[in-house]
Amino acid sequence: MTFFRKIFGATNLTKTQNLYGTGEDWRKADKKQLAIYKENITNGIENGEVSILMLGRFLMGAGEPEEGERMLHQAVLDNVEGAESDYVDSVSYYYMMTDKYNRSAKQDPWYIKWVDAAKVCVENGEKESEVRLADIYSTCYDINDPEFEDIAKETIRLYKIAASKHQSRAALNYAIFIMDKLATEAYKKIKNSQDVEWSSAEPYILQALTDEKNTSDRDYAYSTMARYYSTIIHKKVAQAIDCYIKEMELCGIAEDIKYNEKKVLSYMAPDIKDKDYIYTTLNNYNIYFDFLSLSYFLKKQGEMEEICDNYVYQIDKKRGSNFSKSMSRDQAMDILSKYYLANESGLSNKDIKFTKASYDFMEKRKASIAAID
16 A cells, blocks of 8 residues: 555556556466556656566566566666665565575575565665564574674674664564574584673564554464564473483572463463463473472372483483383373372472463373373
8 A cells, every 4th residue: 555655646546456467466466467467557657657676576477577576676676766665575476486585585686685675675674674674584584694793793683773673573583583583502503602691582572563453464473472572481391301301490580481381371362363382382391390399299209200200311312312111101290190189298398389371281181081090
């Protein structure tokens, strides 16, 4: 809609859309209708009613990408107003539709022109230009690329500017860039250092919940928030498994898990699309940790060691590879459940308290638990 108002000024918007179509119309139109739109746009250019840019955009989205790209790039060379922005948007759309909006774009002959046009948009101070260029860099470069470190510095700079201006998806995409690349263990190994911590993403995630509140990316922002805190919980469960294996104390791990779970629940909107999946993920981590805590306690007491080792092996076969493998996870959990229920009061006095998620799990398996000798 903004695109049409920019081009047509005070002309009748509905009439203009019916005559030339919109991007959505072009995607849905059959060959006959596309031919009509193309003829109308061509006539509109000849009559001075529309810009050459519209025809370039049309061709890019309607099955003639080479001619559309050539036309838009010529408009850039001819210094047509708005040409760089239209070029970037049109090539971005084409790359997304052809599964090239990724590392493979760098091998495409249009890539350099695409990036150069995006840079000009930034220099001209165009709306949303910083986040658009940052998205190109973050998507098209991998941590294993030799130039990634230099690209990452520029990407960070652009995202920070874009987020400060509350550009669309800027805070969200910057948080994802940190989580998926800058703060990963893989990148840490490549650099032999950790310049950007996982926690650096948090303020941008929280900003994204506000920035995207009334956009189509609202649910994605909430899912990213849940992924951020759930990943911390996952790491804490992994830390607890290491403590079990190395016979170290579980100091503070339970509190950290509860803290991060509360963060998810406090920020969560009740009507988001992935709510059930998020709650299931949190419940699963609670169950894993509850039974791990019980296993840790029992092994420390010299009780049921084989059962406990089996459980740890089943939830993390890599870390627990040296443990017994004589039963399934469900079998081990049923035995541990029966012990917990029979000794619930005494265990509670020793701070071994299962969460509601674990009680719900045991309720579902009460028949198999009761069948244990």
